[in-house]
Amino acid sequence: MNEKATYIVMLGPPGAGKGTQAEILAQKLGLVHVSSGDLFRENLSNQTELGKLAQTYMRKGELVPDDVTIAMVKERLSRPDCAKGAVLDGFPRTPAQAEALNKILAEMNAKVDLVPLISVPNDVLVERLSGRWMSKSGRVYHALYNPPKVKWVDDIDGTPLYQREDDKPETVQRRIDVYYEQTAPLIDYYRQAGLLVEIDGTQEIEKVTEDILKAIK
Ligand code: ADP
Ligand code: ADP
Helix, strand or coil, X not given: CCCCCEEEEEECCCCCCHHHHHHHHHHHHCCEEEEHHHHHHHHHHCCCHHHXXXXXXXXXXXXCXXXXXXXXXXXXXXXXXXXXXXXXXCCXXXXXXXXXXXXXXXXXXXXXXXXXXXXXXXXXXXXXXXXXXXXXXXXXXXXCCECCCCCCECCCCCXXXXXXXXXXXXXXXXXXXXXXXXXXXXXXXXXXXCCEEEEECCCCHHHHHHHHHHHHC
């Protein structure tokens, strides 16, 4: 298909800033932001079968099984708007998902081009997740670090913001543990493939974007 399509995989623990950066990068590069978490939350609010299944895992901070997750992302990537490329956020999260992504992209005559790993220490992650405010359309704010113009209101479409159920302290810790147990092996996987770039995620949002853009060039 299109040889110039670009696929970027954002890697990092929950709260590192993957969604925030993916949204900015997608806009700047003219790519689509594909967030597996947003896709699950959409299914959840539409009460689809997939949403009901995912909810039991999301609530506990566990990963949704690979087969359903892979099928969901595969379907999303097959849509025409992804033909020019995408910034993937939250997927892949296991070695099996990473292998599946390679296969999906190979079928599209494409590949993973770059994997920014956003690193942030655990205490900062907890602080970020506990102050995270979300809009229904997936935009991400922070009560202190990235506040909306009006408290609890989305800057762009004026809809109310909400706090994610899985951003409660008990679930946050489990999600961070799950990241180190199940997703961190992907760091070596992508490093060995020569695709990993390490980004200091403790910097201001604009500076993090700048570092990722430098790596892309
Ligand atoms: P992830 O997708 O990796 O879970 P998010 O992009 O949702 O992370 O960011 C988590 C929280 O931290 C959000 O409230 C976001 O506004 C805030 N945040 C993101 N990047 C930064 C940053 N560089 N500095 C401070 N806060 C940030
Ligand atoms: P965060 O932005 O904090 O990293 P996400 O929005 O990406 O969180 O994910 C929220 C939840 O959705 C996860 O805890 C998990 O239950 C489910 N989920 C999202 N992406 C995946 C995936 N690739 N594989 C399995 N489960 C996933």
